[in-house]
Amino acid sequence: QKEVEQDPGPLSVPEGAIVSLNCTYSNSAFQYFMWYRQYSRKGPELLMYTYSSGNKEDGRFTAQVDKSSKYISLFIRDSQPSDSATYLCAMSGGAQKLVFGQGTRLTINP
């Protein structure tokens, strides 16, 4: 079993739709949870950073962490074609290395 599981998609939705991306994990030591966005032929860029359980909102993006279920989500409201990218969840226990999910390839259709 992988430490972090993420549905690779691909996921294709119309512009303006609400997008839900999810990851599950098995390591209960994880405390820091991140979402990275990676455009084609670019390096990942940090989108959201959450410590422990709860919600965090930044503009059209909302990150949720449910440590009891070992489940994290990223919601994108009013999705735009510029949101088309691969979204990677990542997590760590602090001093431990960052462990990434497989990435979900998302396409927003105009």
Place this chain on the structure above:
Amino acid sequence: EAGVAQSPRYKIIEKRQSVAFWCNPISGHATLYWYQQILGQGPKLLIQFQNNGVVDDSQLPKDRFSAERLKGVDSTLKIQPAKLEDSAVYLCASSLEFGADTQYFGPGTRLTVL
């Protein structure tokens, strides 16, 4: 603020050849990481430096991969000899401090081994 720089951006070699990648982190960042990202997968940490010391190289295939960060600034990652399964994007990242601090990634070097 300049980002993480990597070169070359692309490299094509034949199996059993050697190759080296270079990374210059964001100025002042003490921690430097090398990741391997195989097509369709998330990045996998190969090695982590804190200044010029190795913190974690548990997933580095040491029989063929080596890395150094002399003077605690830029770093090189070498593969010798390369195998077909080494075809991947090699990403360098840096962070200000060790631990859960935000990592900033470079554009990567895309390696194709024929």
